[in-house]
Amino acid sequence: QIDAMEVSGANPVQFLVVTRILACTVMVPLLTIFADAMALLGGFTASALGEGITVKLYFTKALTLLDYSDVLPAVFKTILFGFAIGFVGCFKGFTSNNGTASVGLAANSAVVTASVWIILIDAVVVQVTNSLLYA
Template sequence: MPNQIFTAGLHNMADQVYFFKSFFRNIFKKGFEWEELFRQTYLIGYKSIGIITLTGFILGIVLTLQSQPTMKEFGAESYIPRMVSVSVIREIGPVIIALICAGKVASGIGAELSSMNVTEQIEAMEVSGANPVQFLVVTRILACIVMIPLLTIFADAMALVGGFTATVLSGDITAKLYFTNALTILDYSDLLPALFKTILFGFAIGFVGCFKGFTSNNGTASVGLAANSAVVTASVWIIIIDAIVVQVTNSILYS
């Protein structure tokens, strides 16, 4: 039994490596599907803006309200904007938004491609001379790579707005003072690693969703299985990528 699990894991890893090679190779082929890429950026980005806005705003409010009692105890209320800004932009914002997108985007891609696979639409594309990897996979992964960082930046901004709202409700501070304190504490060591993480998160979300949907082969039941597996796998990869990037960043900045 352990040998079978190990062998299945190796086969799955090999399939993912081959799938990645196919994705990378088709990026540079002629006839790139720009229209489909723009459509996917709209579906992934614009269609997710509502939940992202709500999540970012509430995240800022909750983080501010949770930290206020402790900060008041030490007489450090003026540091709340800085604390919210650094914690959200450096770590909490990218991870929370990526996990939400894993649940929404990765599951949607997995279910969509799995449904196309079950109904033999992908095979029909191949027979008709179209390139299903370039049309279905490359466009979705690139759209995730582009839109997940943009959604994270927007959510970070909404978190600061939420933090300001919570601060105003419980204290007396001007918008100029709040956002000056929140933004002046940031430097490139906060922004660049966070941006780099979101790009990797976007790739993981798009790649896992496409791989699970594109390789499903268990009939109609595979649609739900692909969606569920895409969410779980993408979420695990997000946590792993975050841990690796944090470790590498700390070793570079503080070594």
């Protein structure tokens, strides 16, 4: 498909790489925020069923204990994670050999490489945010 795009005069980097990296960079933080909201809702459900706590009391207590230093570094990390996932996936896809077997190997390699990058990015961002917040 990449060769066909090049032959037709379309820029495959613009149509494939940029859009995928942008989509990953935007959607991973949005999915994380959605998952956090569902976790708060699940916590409320468990508290309401177990102890009969009201909605107002639960969210007042939960949100007063939450600080910007808890939320902002986590959201910033997910932006970097999304960029790394999109970039590694596109890089491995573009550098794969011809044939379906090499596409499978490239996909497997992309997952492993992106996982390693996520661990490295997480370690660096945690050290930077801890030094900034607690300096």
